[in-house]
Amino acid sequence: MSAPGVRFAGSADHAGAPLFSGIALDLVAGGWTCLLGVSGVGKTTILRMIAGLETGATFTGTIEAADRGALEGRVAYMAQSDLLLPWATVRENVTIGARLRGERADMARADRLVAEVGLADHAGRKPHALSGGQRQRVALARTLMEDREIILLDEPFSALDARTRAEMQELAYDLLKGRTVLLVTHDPGEAARLADRIVVMTEARTVEAEPPNTPAPRAFGDPELLQAQARLMTMLRSE
Amino acid sequence: MNRFLGGLFALLIALGLWQAIVSLSDVPRFILPPPALVFETWMANRALLAEHTLVTATEIALGLLIGGALGIATAMALAASEIARVTMRPVLVFTQALPVFALAPILTLWLGFGLGSKIAMAVLIIYFPITSAFFDGLMRTPSGFLDLARTMGASRSSTLWHIRVPAALPALGSGLRLAAVYAPIGAVIGEWVGSSQGLGYLMLLANGRAKTDLMFAALFTLGLLSIALYLAVNWITLAWLRRHTPGA
Numbered sequence: 494m495s496a497p498g499v500r501f502a503g504s505a506d507h508a509g510a511p512l513f514s515g516i517a518l519d520l521v522a523g524g525w526t527c528l529l530g531v532s533g534v535g536k537t538t539i540l541r542m543i544a545g546l547e548t549g550a551t552f553t554g555t556i557e558a559a560d561r562g563a564l565e566g567r568v569a570y571m572a573q574s575d576l577l578l579p580w581a582t583v584r585e586n587v588t589i590g591a592r593l594r595g596e597r598a599d600m601a602r603a604d605r606l607v608a609e610v611g612l613a614d615h616a617g618r619k620p621h622a623l624s625g626g627q628r629q630r631v632a633l634a635r636t637l638m639e640d641r642e643i644i645l646l647d648e649p650f651s652a653l654d655a656r657t658r659a660e661m662q663e664l665a666y667d668l669l670k671g672r673t674v675l676l677v678t679h680d681p682g683e684a685a686r687l688a689d690r691i692v693v694m695t696e697a698r699t700v701e702a703e704p705p706n707t708p709a710p711r712a713f714g715d716p717e718l719l720q721a722q723a724r725l726m727t728m729l730r731s732e
Numbered sequence: 733m734n735r736f737l738g739g740l741f742a743l744l745i746a747l748g749l750w751q752a753i754v755s756l757s758d759v760p761r762f763i764l765p766p767p768a769l770v771f772e773t774w775m776a777n778r779a780l781l782a783e784h785t786l787v788t789a790t791e792i793a794l795g796l797l798i799g800g801a802l803g804i805a806t807a808m809a810l811a812a813s814e815i816a817r818v819t820m821r822p823v824l825v826f827t828q829a830l831p832v833f834a835l836a837p838i839l840t841l842w843l844g845f846g847l848g849s850k851i852a853m854a855v856l857i858i859y860f861p862i863t864s865a866f867f868d869g870l871m872r873t874p875s876g877f878l879d880l881a882r883t884m885g886a887s888r889s890s891t892l893w894h895i896r897v898p899a900a901l902p903a904l905g906s907g908l909r910l911a912a913v914y915a916p917i918g919a920v921i922g923e924w925v926g927s928s929q930g931l932g933y934l935m936l937l938a939n940g941r942a943k944t945d946l947m948f949a950a951l952f953t954l955g956l957l958s959i960a961l962y963l964a965v966n967w968i969t970l971a972w973l974r975r976h977t978p979g980a
Contacts, residue, residue, distance in 0.1 A: 546879050570883040576876045580898050580977045593886035593894055639884060 496642035496673040498522035499564070501543055503554010505535075512538060512550050516699050518692055520643070522559060525666070525674045525709060527684035529702075529725060530694035536677040537647055539694075543675065544570045544645050558643070569641040573648040575628040577620040577635075583607060584616045587635045606634040609668060626657035633665055644669055646676045650683065659713070662687060666710045681725035685718045686711050693728045702728060765945040774949040780934075781953050787930040789957060791847055791919040795854025796911060796965075802855065803862030803907065810863075811870035812892055828860045833921050840926040850922035850930065857918035858911035865910065869903025870896050901976055905969040912965035916958045931957070 499520040505512040513535050520526045530536045541548045543556055545565065558564055577586045587607055588598035607616050610630040612623075620628055629649060636644060646665070650658045666687055678684055684691050687709050691702040702725055705717035712718070747767045753759070754766040761769065774781065806824075809816045836853055843849035873896045881891045923932025931954045938946035 541879075544879070544883050546882060566885055568883055570880065572876055572879070574876050576874075576880050578877070578895070578898065580901075589880075589894065590884040593881055593884050593890050595887070595890060645883075 496523045496671060497561070498559035499543065499557070499643060499673060499675070500559060501539060501554075501556050503552055503556075505538065505542070505548075505550040505552045507550040513694075513699075516694075518699070519690075520673050520675050521689045522673055523671050524689035525676060525687050526690045526692065527676045527678055527688035528692050528694060529678055529681060529684040529729070531729060532679055534694050534696060536679075536694055540645050540647050540675060540677045543643075544568055546570075564643065567641050568643045568645060569636045569639040570645045571632055571636045571647065571649045573651055575620070575625075575632040577628055577631055579620055582617050582619055583612060583623070583631050583634075586620070586631055587638050589635065590639050603634075603638055606637050607631075609637075610634045610664065624657075626653055626661065629653060629657075629661055630664070633661070633668065637668055642672055644672050644674045646674060648678055651678065651680065658683075663710050681722045681729065682718075684725060685721040686713075691721075691725065693725060695729065700728070762942040762944050765948060769945050770948040770952070773943075773945040774952065777946060777949060781931075781949060784929060784931050784934045784950070785953055785957055787847075788850075788916070788919055788923070788932065788954070789961075791850040791922070791930065792854055792915045792957075792961060794847070795851045795915050795918060796858065796908075798851065799855035799858040799911060799915070800862055800908060803859050803911075804866055804904065806859075806863045807866035807870060807904075808892070808897070810867050811896060812889065824860065824863065832856045832918070836921050836925040839922065845926050845928055849925075850919045850927065853922035854915045854918035857914045861910045861914060862904070862907040865907025866900055866904040869900030872903070873899045898976070902973055905973050908969050909962065909966050912962045913958070916954065916961065920954065 501516070501518040501520075503516065504514040516539070518526070518528065518539065528536050528539065538548050538550060542550075542552055543564065545568070556564065558567065578589065581589065584600070584603055584607065585592075587603045588600070591598035604613070604616060607613060610633055612627060612630055612634070615623060615627065620631070623631065632649065649665075650661045653661060662683065676683070676687060685705060688704045689709065691704050693700055693702050703721070705711055705715065705721040707715055707717045750764075750767050754764055765773075806820070810820060832853070835856065836849075839849045839852050839856075843852055870892075877895050877899065878891065881895055886894070919930070920932035920935075923930040924936055927933045931950050934950045935947050935954075938944070938950060
């Protein structure tokens with residue numbers, strides 16, 4: 494898969510008050526871009542705008558893919574909440590996209606993806622019978638099932654415990670290889686671990702930060718990662 | 733089980749009070765018969781009561797089915813279409829502002845003394861609670877589900893069918909349970925206005941002939957019927973919801 498880069502540039506205001514202005518965000522083609530910022534700074538708004546979702550804000554500027562422009566139908570979305578339908582089984586949740594579009598779901602592919610996220614034995618279960626980490630795995634399989642070039646991740650790992658979060662980061666990094674990923678996060682460690690490009694967003698400005706030199710996903714003891722994490726932390730606190 | 737025992741205890745106290753009032757106040761039997769007499773009458777007339785219970789139960793059951801179907805259809809139409817919401821909602825609220833009981837005489841005139849007018853009354857009484865409960869549920873779909881459907885390229889109708897309707901089923905369940913409580917009221921009002929059968933008819937007849945014991949026997953039968961109906965609907969909806977959305 495040769496996923497395109499995405500360019501987001503513009504300003505937004507909400508009920509007359511500026512939300513952000515003159516932000517330029519370029520997503521690495523086929524790589525991970527992390528948008529890092531404290532809560533409430535507007536990261537999610539940017540992600541939702543790229544996803545084509547309602548934000549309540551008025552946007553002026555451009556949001557386009559580097560190759561053909563339009564993003565419609567090329568984007569998959571994963572949120573902090575797993576958004577699994579409680580009445581549907583794991584398999585049904587993974588194939589919900591096809592059903593929503595009135596298409597026939599490729600069940601063999603769904604089963605393969607469920608197995609890839611390590612839940613082959615749980616395909617017939619409903620979400621309430623799964624742990625938080627397992628539920629996010631199902632959400633990841635559902636995202637992969639959509640087979641889109643651009644993946645938008647809105648803090649999908651932030652509600653998980655430390656060990657599960659690390660496992661999910663590695664799994665997602667592995668399975669989303671080759672796709673253009675935007676990860677919105679408030680965790681400098683997560684950004685330093687996964688990003689090919691890091692953009693730090695504060696109330697005052699949006700600046701690019703140097704990612705570690707080592708290949709992602711970086712080991713927790715990687716000195717490059719630790720230094721990057723410290724730099725990012727300083728940037729977040731300096732504004 | 734504790735709740736059951738508690739209810740039984742309350743019932744015994746109420747019966748005791750009733751008996752005490754009758755014994756102490758010397759009130760004539762045709763005004764307030766003692767509970768023991770009501771029970772005796774109830775046993776003696778059980779065939780008659782069963783016959784009329786069957787009629788009322790049929791009216792309620794058909795009323796629930798038809799009213800439920802209409803309410804579900806209306807709620808879905810309202811949820812699916814902005815035009816439907818703008819035009820039909822005021823009408824719905826207006827019809828709900830009318831006392832449905834006031835329509836009973838005209839329904840009897842139009843539909844006759846048989847089952848039709850009673851079913852119509854039951855339908856009218858439960859239509860709004862079901863519509864309103866289900867519609868509220870349909871409009872309160874968690875926004876994350878809708879975001880997901882949007883990024884997946886879902887149409888409005890498939891979002892309604894695959895996401896909003898299943899997510900609203902618990903709300904529909906509440907509406908149905910409420911309807912189970914209201915439906916008997918509709919049927920009995922219909923019978924009071926004009927009928928030759930049913931527990932409501934029997935109550936009026938007994939009352940008119942000063943057979944107050946029979947009136948009370950019919951009233952208690954109606955109470956039992958309503959409770960049984962509520963428990964049945966409650967059990968069915970909860971069992972169904974547990975299968976549909978476990979853990980919710």
